[in-house]
Amino acid sequence: MLYNIFIDPFMQMAAAPDLLVQALWEGLVSGVLYALIALGFVLIFKASGVFNFAQGIMVVFAALTLVGLHEKGVPAWLAVLLTLGVMLILAISVERVVLRPLVNQPDIILFMATFGLTYVLIGLGEIIFGGEPKQMITEELFLPRGVIELNILGGRVLLQKIDIAAAVIASLMIVALALFFQYTRIGRALRAVADSHKAALSVGISLNQIWVIVWFAAGLVALITGIMWGARSDVSFALQTIALKALPVLILGGFTSVPGAIVGGLIIGLGEKIAEFYWGPLVGGGIENWIAYVIALGFLMVRPQGLFGDKIIERI
Amino acid sequence: MTRKLVLSALAATAMIASAVPASAEDTVFLPLLTYRTGPFSGSGVHIANGMHDYLRMLNERDGGIGGAKIIIEECETGYDTKKGVECYESTKTKGAVMYNPYSTGITLQIIPKAAVDKIPILSMAYGLSASADGSRFPWVFNPPVTYWDGASVFIKHVLSEEKGNLKGKTIGLVHLDAPFGKEPIPVLEAMAKEYGFNLKLYPIAAAQMQNQGSTWLAIRRDRVDWIYNQGWGAMNPTAVKEAIKNGFPINKLVGVWWAGADDDARAGGDQGKGYKSLNFHNTGANFPVIQDIKKYVLDKGFSKAEASHLGENLYNRGVYNAMLMAEAVRTAQKITGKKAVTGEDVRRGLEALDITEARFKEMGMEGFAAPVKVSCTDHNGHNKVFISQWDGTKYVKASDWIEPLKSIVRPLIEEAAKDYEAKNTGWPKRTEACDKAA
Known part of the structure; x- marks a missing residue:
C-alpha cells in the first residue's frame, strides 16, 4: 500500500514522461480557467463584501445569450457586443434592484440575495433560451480547432488548439483585469471601497458606480468563461457547476486577492489533475471533485486567510 | 313555487351527481x-x-x-x-x-x-x-x-468485432458516479471473468461532467480498447469531444441508450461520425x-x-x-x-x-x-437491442437486433x-x- 502511494506514482511519472507533461498541460489549462472564474468572485467580493453565488449562472446566461443571439441570425461579433450589453444591463439591474436597497445590511443578507438572483437568472434563461443544450459558436468566433501533436519524451503530447487559445485568452484577461484594477483610477477606487465603504464615500467615491463596474467585469469574465468551457463541452445549464470549482481556489487564494485567484487556480488545476491521474486509481478514481478541497484545506491549516488573503486583525 | 325550486334544485343536483361519476369514469x-x-x-x-x-x-x-x-x-x-x-x-x-x-x-x-x-x-x-x-x-x-442487458449486448458487439476473443483486451466503463451510472458494473465484472478481458472503471462526478480531461488521459494511459459510456446529460457530448481530442477511435466508444441523443454525437462535429449507441427503438x-x-x-x-x-x-x-x-x-x-x-x-x-x-x-x-x-x-x-451509429447527421441502424445474454443476466437479477x-x-x-x- 505504502509503495502504491509513495513510490509507484513517481515511477509512473518517470516511465512515461509524455503522460506527465500531458497531465500537467491539462492541469494548467483547467487552472487558468479556474483562476478566471475565481477572479469573477474576487472582484465582487472586494467591492461589496458579497460572495456572489450567482457567478455560475452568469456564466451560463452569458454563453446562452451569445449562442441564442447568433441562432437568431445575429453575426458572431455583433452577438458578442450585444451579450456584453446584456451583461451591463444585468450589472445595472443588480446594483439598482439588489445591492442599493440592501446597503448596510449584514453580509449574509447580500449573500442570500445572490442566491435569489441565481434562481431568477435560471428561470429567465430557461424561459428565453429553453433547456436544450446548444453548441458554442467556436468557428464563428475564429477560435482554432484541431490538435498539435508533439512527439516528445518517447511518446506523444496532444495540445488542443482550443485549449491553447483558452489558456492564452484567459491569461490575457486575467492580466488585463489585474492591471486595470491595480493601476487605474477606478481600480484605486475599488480598493478604497474594499477597505472601507464609509471612508470611500467620504472622499467622493460613488459606491453605486463601482458596484456596476465590478458586476460588469464579473459579467465579462462570465462570458469568456462560458465561451471557453462551452467550446470544450456544450452550452447548457450544467455549466453552472463549473463555477463551483472556484470555491477551493478561493479558499486557497483568499477571497480578496487577485494574485491569490491566479496562483490558487493554477495550484488547484494542476493538483487535481495530477492527483486524479496518478493517485485516483488507488481508490477507484473520481477523486478530482473532492481532492481540490483537500489541497485547499491543507493550505488553510498553514495560512487560514488563504495564500494572499488579508490577515484579519480585530480589536477586542 | 318553493316546491318547484326544491324540485329544480334536486334535478340539478341529480344531473351534476350523475355527470361527475360519468366524467370521472x-x-x-x-x-x-x-x-x-x-x-x-x-x-x-x-x-x-x-x-x-x-x-x-x-x-x-x-x-x-x-x-x-x-x-x-x-x-x-x-x-x-x-x-x-x-x-x-x-x-x-x-x-x-x-x-x-x-x-x-x-x-x-x-x-x-x-x-x-x-x-x-x-x-x-x-x-x-x-x-x-x-x-x-x-x-x-x-x-x-435492463442496464445489465445493455451491458451484455455491448460485450456481444465487442465480441463480434473482435472475432470472438476478448482475452487480453481492456474494456473501460466511463460512468456517471451515481446509482444510474454504476448499474452495469456487476454484469461487466461477471462478463470480464467469463471472457477474460480486463475491466477498468472511470467514474465521473456530476460536478465534473464537463471537465473530463484526466479521465480520458487515464484511458489513454490504460490503453483501453473499447469504452462503454453509461452517461447522461452534459456528460455525453463532453465524452464524445474528449474521445476525439485524445485520439480514441470513435467507433469503439459505445454509449448506453441514454448516451444516444443527437446532440451528444453532434458535439463531435465531423469527427463524431461513427459514434455508437445502443438503442431499442428506431x-x-x-x-x-x-x-x-x-x-x-x-x-x-x-x-x-x-x-x-x-x-x-x-x-x-x-x-x-x-x-x-x-x-x-x-x-x-x-x-x-x-x-x-x-x-x-x-x-x-x-x-x-x-x-x-x-x-x-x-x-x-x-x-x-x-x-x-x-x-x-x-x-x-x-x-432485443441494436447498435445505432451516427452518420454525421443522424443515427442509423448499424446492426441487427441483438438478444441480451439472458443466461448471464437473469441469474444475476x-x-x-x-x-x-x-x-x-x-x-x-x-x-x-x-x-x-x-
Missing part, C-alpha cells in the same frame, strides 16, 4: 415526472416532449385510451431525487394510475412506496435492474431491457405515429417541441415510453372490462403486456421497435433481487395473483 390520470430544467434538461426536454405529445395525440385522435380521456400532468423534477419524490407525493392523491420517475435515483426512492400506495412504477429501461424479478417486485416494471419521423403527432398535436400548437426534433432519438424515446404506458392501460381495460382503471388494474395490465409486431403495425409503429413481452415473473422481458429483499427487512412477500395472460 372516463378518465385516466397519468402524471409525467419530467425535467425540462436543470443540468440534465438537455436530454429531459426531448423525452418530455415525446411522452406528452404521444398521449396528447391519443386524446386528440382517439379521445384517449379505450374511451377514457387521459389527464396528463407534468411535474418538474429537475432530475433531482428530492423534487421527484415531492412530485410523486403531490400527484398520487389525484388518482395516478402509474409512475414514470425518469431518474434511477427517484425510482429507488419510490420503489418501497409502490406496494403501499398500489400504484405501479414503469421505469422504462432504467432504474433498478433487479426489479425485473416480478416475483419480488410485483409493482415495478422496467421493460424492454429514429426518424416517417412512422405514421409520428406523422399523427405532427397532425394532431404539433400543427395545432399543443406541443412544446420544435418540428425539427420530431423523430430524433430522445423524442422517439419519449414516444416509445408513452406508448408502453398507453398499452398497459389498454391491456388493463381489456382484463378488467373497465374504462377508468386504477393503479391495481394497470399493474395487471403491465404484467400482461404483449406488444407484437402486428400491434406495432396497428399503432402506426411498424418497424419502430422489437416486440415486447412482460410476464408475471419477468417484469422486463430482456428484449434474481440474485440481486433476493439480496435487495434480504437487506430491506420487512419487504412484503408477493401476494398479488398472476393473471392467466401473464
Whole structure:
C-alpha cells in the first residue's frame, strides 16, 4: 500500500514522461480557467463584501445569450457586443434592484440575495433560451480547432488548439483585469471601497458606480468563461457547476486577492489533475471533485486567510 | 313555487351527481415526472416532449385510451431525487394510475412506496435492474431491457468485432458516479471473468461532467480498447469531444441508450461520425405515429417541441415510453372490462403486456421497435437491442437486433433481487395473483 502511494506514482511519472507533461498541460489549462472564474468572485467580493453565488449562472446566461443571439441570425461579433450589453444591463439591474436597497445590511443578507438572483437568472434563461443544450459558436468566433501533436519524451503530447487559445485568452484577461484594477483610477477606487465603504464615500467615491463596474467585469469574465468551457463541452445549464470549482481556489487564494485567484487556480488545476491521474486509481478514481478541497484545506491549516488573503486583525 | 325550486334544485343536483361519476369514469390520470430544467434538461426536454405529445395525440385522435380521456400532468423534477419524490407525493392523491420517475435515483426512492400506495412504477429501461424479478417486485416494471442487458449486448458487439476473443483486451466503463451510472458494473465484472478481458472503471462526478480531461488521459494511459459510456446529460457530448481530442477511435466508444441523443454525437462535429449507441427503438419521423403527432398535436400548437426534433432519438424515446404506458392501460381495460382503471388494474395490465409486431403495425409503429413481452415473473422481458451509429447527421441502424445474454443476466437479477429483499427487512412477500395472460 505504502509503495502504491509513495513510490509507484513517481515511477509512473518517470516511465512515461509524455503522460506527465500531458497531465500537467491539462492541469494548467483547467487552472487558468479556474483562476478566471475565481477572479469573477474576487472582484465582487472586494467591492461589496458579497460572495456572489450567482457567478455560475452568469456564466451560463452569458454563453446562452451569445449562442441564442447568433441562432437568431445575429453575426458572431455583433452577438458578442450585444451579450456584453446584456451583461451591463444585468450589472445595472443588480446594483439598482439588489445591492442599493440592501446597503448596510449584514453580509449574509447580500449573500442570500445572490442566491435569489441565481434562481431568477435560471428561470429567465430557461424561459428565453429553453433547456436544450446548444453548441458554442467556436468557428464563428475564429477560435482554432484541431490538435498539435508533439512527439516528445518517447511518446506523444496532444495540445488542443482550443485549449491553447483558452489558456492564452484567459491569461490575457486575467492580466488585463489585474492591471486595470491595480493601476487605474477606478481600480484605486475599488480598493478604497474594499477597505472601507464609509471612508470611500467620504472622499467622493460613488459606491453605486463601482458596484456596476465590478458586476460588469464579473459579467465579462462570465462570458469568456462560458465561451471557453462551452467550446470544450456544450452550452447548457450544467455549466453552472463549473463555477463551483472556484470555491477551493478561493479558499486557497483568499477571497480578496487577485494574485491569490491566479496562483490558487493554477495550484488547484494542476493538483487535481495530477492527483486524479496518478493517485485516483488507488481508490477507484473520481477523486478530482473532492481532492481540490483537500489541497485547499491543507493550505488553510498553514495560512487560514488563504495564500494572499488579508490577515484579519480585530480589536477586542 | 318553493316546491318547484326544491324540485329544480334536486334535478340539478341529480344531473351534476350523475355527470361527475360519468366524467370521472372516463378518465385516466397519468402524471409525467419530467425535467425540462436543470443540468440534465438537455436530454429531459426531448423525452418530455415525446411522452406528452404521444398521449396528447391519443386524446386528440382517439379521445384517449379505450374511451377514457387521459389527464396528463407534468411535474418538474429537475432530475433531482428530492423534487421527484415531492412530485410523486403531490400527484398520487389525484388518482395516478402509474409512475414514470425518469431518474434511477427517484425510482429507488419510490420503489418501497409502490406496494403501499398500489400504484405501479414503469421505469422504462432504467432504474433498478433487479426489479425485473416480478416475483419480488410485483409493482415495478422496467421493460424492454435492463442496464445489465445493455451491458451484455455491448460485450456481444465487442465480441463480434473482435472475432470472438476478448482475452487480453481492456474494456473501460466511463460512468456517471451515481446509482444510474454504476448499474452495469456487476454484469461487466461477471462478463470480464467469463471472457477474460480486463475491466477498468472511470467514474465521473456530476460536478465534473464537463471537465473530463484526466479521465480520458487515464484511458489513454490504460490503453483501453473499447469504452462503454453509461452517461447522461452534459456528460455525453463532453465524452464524445474528449474521445476525439485524445485520439480514441470513435467507433469503439459505445454509449448506453441514454448516451444516444443527437446532440451528444453532434458535439463531435465531423469527427463524431461513427459514434455508437445502443438503442431499442428506431429514429426518424416517417412512422405514421409520428406523422399523427405532427397532425394532431404539433400543427395545432399543443406541443412544446420544435418540428425539427420530431423523430430524433430522445423524442422517439419519449414516444416509445408513452406508448408502453398507453398499452398497459389498454391491456388493463381489456382484463378488467373497465374504462377508468386504477393503479391495481394497470399493474395487471403491465404484467400482461404483449406488444407484437402486428400491434406495432396497428399503432402506426411498424418497424419502430422489437416486440415486447412482460410476464408475471419477468417484469422486463430482456428484449432485443441494436447498435445505432451516427452518420454525421443522424443515427442509423448499424446492426441487427441483438438478444441480451439472458443466461448471464437473469441469474444475476434474481440474485440481486433476493439480496435487495434480504437487506430491506420487512419487504412484503408477493401476494398479488398472476393473471392467466401473464
